[in-house]
Amino acid sequence: MSLNNKTLFITGASRGIGREIALRAARDGANIVIAAKSAEAHAKLPGTIHSVAEEVIAAGGQALALQLDVRDENAVAVAMAKAAEHFGGIDALINNAGAIKLMGVEHLPAKRFDLMYQINTRAVMVCSQAALPYLKKSSNGHIINLSPPLNLDEKWFAQHGPYTVTKYGMSMLTLGMSAEFKKYAISVNSLWPKTMIATAAIEFELGSRDAFKRARSPLIMADAAYTILNSKQRSISGRLLIDEEILREHGQTEFEHYRFDPEGGDLIPDLFVD
Template identity: 45%
Template sequence: MSGTSNETGDIGGTRFAGRTMVVSGGSRGIGLAIALGAARQGANVVLLAKTAEPHPKLPGTVHTAVADVEAAGGKGVAVVGDVRKEEDVARAIDTAVEHFGGVDVVVNNASAIATEPTEALSAKKFDLMMDINVRGTFLLTKAALPHLRKSTSGAHVITLAPPLNMNPHWLGAHPTYTLSKYGMTLLSLGWASEYADAGIGFSCLWPETYIATSAVSNLADGGDLVKSSRSPEIMGDAAVQILSRPPAEVNGQCYIDAAVLADSGVTDLSGYGGGDDPILDIFVDGRVS
């Protein structure tokens, strides 16, 4: 099987009909790819993001993302807000309940990255990563939990965070960013235990390789890096596979996108781009595909 949505039968399906997903930071990139993957299966999607107006260096807005969701076959609502702000997060969850009757899936996608050495990293960037990555994940999940408990269609919380890798290389490469991403992972693993009897599947998803997002293309050598990066659709397709499984099966698991697709029978990933030797992502020591 090939590794594109068109060839895996995900276009125009109804697997997610009636299910409502809330995505943080879903204006573009991986968050939007996950939203579109679910929308192709008929999902309702609420997108919480800050970009209400076009940005000179970033493609799309939360409003264009909703248009993309609806063009893909789902229903979408935009919420302009900041995942760091409790009132904005509450508004996103309230919007999902008002428009679609509840929340079945949360995608903790919003994230900030700064990889400067410790002595060069500003306190402002430290706070930004902790506030978006850890606090934002906490706030959105907490606000959704009462509604996830009521879901009758398979409640899931997917957090875009890596498996815990204690390789000293990753611990020392960018300690603060590592702390913030591992913090997201630890929250997910903690909730998997705390809510083990609630019927909610808490899982993490991380890319095997660089993904061709704005975060990569805006780097100094972004043009070359994008050529060796897979498209965001691989994360969207992997997320759909996870969300199609019973919550208990995925609860407490940390997944790599290529491994999820391999388990689903997708072994040819060439359709996602990146060339013959795509760049391994941060926190990944070796290939799984």
């Protein structure tokens, strides 16, 4: 498997899972478009498009850092065109940008729901739509949405229904686009972690790093995405995948090295995973 000379457009790639996917592909010599809002350092959320670009180049890849707000469809179209011109095309889109607020309907401000909907659900459509002309020309086009399995147990709606709706919207678009884009031989899948992943965004939402003792590092998601991106001829498409499960399907049996804290306790299952 290799992503050498393949071009990946990754949203929200300035930190966390997006950054880890970028670095994993860079080791093959891939071209990485780091598309995120973070052009300048944030006091509580380390990482920028420029720092990740430097890391990608150091890892062996090529990098293009683009500041992008995925809520702006015109800016998205311009960014896709710049990426395709710079690298000669686009082979994969990773819809990784996300917004989270674990709050119920009663107290969630409408503008916060709008933000989650625009960055989660709407941006998947906008980015996929803008990438489509270039993905059609790829010999092995892929779209991966960072969204969960569709688990309709009411417990996933009771405390944070608005967030759930926006993430499930992404997964439903996965199913729809996989069928719609079949004629273009483009694979479309969702990917979600089996356990909590130690990222700055989760630390920011929870207010501390205590849970990281029972979390995995983003590397497991990067390895799972790498496996999907190397699949050919839509051998994997239209699936709502769990990181550990897709790795097991491809022969991996050991997962301890993904622990964020080797001395930590039992891993915490992620949202939407029973």
